[in-house]
Amino acid sequence: MKALIVSAILLLAPGAVLAAEGPITEARQLAELKRYDDAVAVLNAAKAQRPDDAELRLTLARVLSWKGDYRAASAELAGLPGAEAATIRGNLAYYQSDFATAQARYTEALTIAPEFDEARDGLTRVAAARAAEGPKWQVDAGTEYSGFSGSDQPDWNQQSVQITRRFNANRSAAHLRLVRYSQFGLNDGEVELGLAGRLGDRVSVYASLAGSPDADFRPEGRMAAGGAVRMTKSVWLTFDGRRDRYAAARVTSAAWGMRYEPHDGWALSSRMIRVSPSDSDAQTGYDLRLDGTIREGLRFYAGLADAPETVAAVTIDTRSAFAGIAWDMTQITTLRAGYGRDDRENTYVRHGFHVTVSHRF
Structure with a gap:
């Protein structure tokens, strides 16, 4: 132009x-x-x-x-x-x-x-x-249900609402997210504020802060930041960092990897993950993810992971498989649905189902 x-x-x-x-x-x-x-x-x-x-x-x-x-x-x-x-x-x-x-x-x-x-x-x-x-505002409303096998753990569920405002010609965005968690027979709420943006055509970054007042099992506070750097036309290097503050421990996570985009609408991502709890030794793992386009307006993702997972301040190696779809019902409304299976070592197997509706205006 x-x-x-x-x-x-x-x-x-x-x-x-x-x-x-x-x-x-x-x-x-x-x-x-x-x-x-x-x-x-x-x-x-x-x-x-x-x-x-x-x-x-x-x-x-x-x-x-x-x-x-x-x-x-x-x-x-x-x-x-x-x-x-x-x-x-x-x-x-x-x-x-x-x-x-x-x-x-x-x-x-x-x-x-x-x-x-x-x-x-x-x-x-x-x-x-x-x-x-296009639209500058987006509202996402979602729910998730988790059932368990190999454990008498009661079912989990959560509900979330997120409001996002785009600016700077859609190169930047700010969001507010509210989540209600029901786990272990207890309820926690969480508030998150975040910013994301592109710095030129080669760099994207994000950062967020979250907190759960009077938390029973969620982190009392969380800081996260990361981004991606384009190395070639189709290759990005990625980095994600996070620190969770629980009443009993601090947990620091870092993930670094690569995303390969061979065609528009397709991407293959791989990351190495390291989780360092303050009360135990660091653990490492990895994840793999494929994103693709089935047809115009219909996309999918699928992936595998073998990485440490922290739940209620306890970090345990977990094997996961996940998949989902995103369907543009109209030009301004998108439906997302997915399934995830987490095999938490010697603890439980969790089956999670989630649905989210996004509306842009």
Whole structure:
């Protein structure tokens, strides 16, 4: 998208054909070849001779914005009035997915010069980008039931509600999650706050805090963080860390692994897992997971794990198998369902079933 904007400006900008503006013409030609550093050097040399030349500064701000040096471009625009300066400020905001600011700057430019086509085109791009963003809010409501074999453990169940707000052109999100757990004949509640986001096209991160007031079996507090780094077009390295604070112990978990995405809608993930309780030796394990697309609007996942699991502050090696589906019932509503089997060593075998409905608006 940025390349199309650059090409259009280079073709339409009137200064590109004026011989008197030699440095500007040369810089635009270099920019068209994506030789942005050379274009910046030409403009800076000319600016040293004519520091108050507004046209030079505007062109330099444009080239810096195309180069991706948004801070320097913004600094170059400082104090410059007029429709073109306002439009370039709008472009800077648009390139960074700040569509509200971009719209305000393009509108400002049209207030100054109602026939300024570049600003009008900018408003059209902003409208299209906002339409492509889709819903900003999501509500997830779910329930889970667990039965046991090999043990007289009473059945477990839990209910949860999560509200998520997306922002920054859907590159970031914040959520609030409320969960009620019924286990061991007792009830605990938990509140979780979390943030997640993408840092460019190669890095994603997340962090969350959770707590269970007056907990009987859940952690009294929990901190979690992690992320992924894209190494190639289809390979990501992942890391997840977590620390649970129980009344009787502290449990630190770390998992690191790789995710391979051979095609859109398909991924194979593998992680090594290490769990370190404060009251016993560290234990290690692994998990494997496959995500795929059956058809448009219908996805599945399946996996295996042999890893330590902490329940009520007790960490025991557990072998697990799990699978599930996600069905887009409409463009804004998704149904998820799944099954998991946990064989907790010398303790019990748990069969868990869960259903979640997600609605976006």
